[in-house]
Amino acid sequence: MNTCDNGDITSSKTVRCIINYMLLEHLLNCRQYLSFQDIVNGTGLSPKTIRRALKILRQLNLVKTVFDISSNRRTLYTLNAGKVRCLERTDDIKPGLYIIDIGLGLPKYLNIKSIRLLRSANQVLYSPNVPRRIIEISAAEHVEDVSKLSQYELKRYICPIESDVRLILIDKILDSDIFNNIVNMIECKENVYYVSNISPIHVALNILEFPCKKRFRFKRDSTTELIISSSLSDFEINNIFRLLKVYRRGESITIASVDLENIDLERSSDSTEGTVYIAYVRT
Secondary structure, three states: OOOHHHOOHHHOHHHHHHHHHHHHHHHHOOOOOEEHHHHHHHHOOOHHHHHHHHHHHHHOOOEEEEEEHHHOOEEEEEEOHHHOOOOOOOOOOOOEEEEEEOOOOOHHHOOHHHHHHHHHOOEEEEOOOOOHHHHOOOOOOOOOEEEEOOHHHHHHHOOOOOOOEEEEEEOOOOOHHHHHHHHHHOOOOOOEEEEOOOOHHHHHHHHHHOOOOOEEEEEOOOOEEEEEEOOHHHOOHHHEEEEEEEEEEOOEEEEEEOOHHHHHHHHHOOOOOOEEEEEEEEO
8 A cells, every 4th residue: 555655645545545535524424523533443544554644634734633622632633625636537537528416505415426526627617506615625726717607608618628627517406597508508419427416306206205204404505595395384485586396196296396476376275295395595
């Protein structure tokens, strides 16, 4: 096994193992601080090897330490995520254009493929409906360009790509017009990929199939919440800016957009059986 003794931080399997373990814990399990024992248990590396690697990572300002005064000043480690890139690009991350649907819009619900793409992309383009926490997953100091989506940027992105990994981040529900526009603009389908994540529609279907829990609430950012519920009575109607309903009629499932001007009529006819609502709410 390579260690970090050779001075080449990118070629050290030990260092990359630690970095990627800490990234996954931070992004997927929302654990900002890890103990030394956490890293030992999570990576399976020997304590001696981890101590050497952490020393190098601290010197390079890739890992920071804090003291947990509630536990005898135990040392905890946190990753300086903006300064690190994840594993070297592997064969399954091919150069090309990736359109990523962020789904629920929270980092912990992104799949591993999306996280690896965000950490290894050359350029990232995002719609205004993509929460800042997802954009910040990209290794900002290594990405050549992180830009908000515009018509000009789309035209510049959708062109032949030789070696770059380019991402377009969208919310497929809120950005349906943008998604359709992208599909229509792409003339050459080679090296163009679509990556999906857990969608609000998936959650709604689960409620229909397993109605044990009939309401889910996701805080996307400081101004927007996503609420998925079997009843419109769970919503503050005046704050809704996008509303869908998923309902079963016989053996078929229908997904429909609800006109906000007719939301009072929808609420008066609300039936909790066989219908689930997906609401994007301003907070």
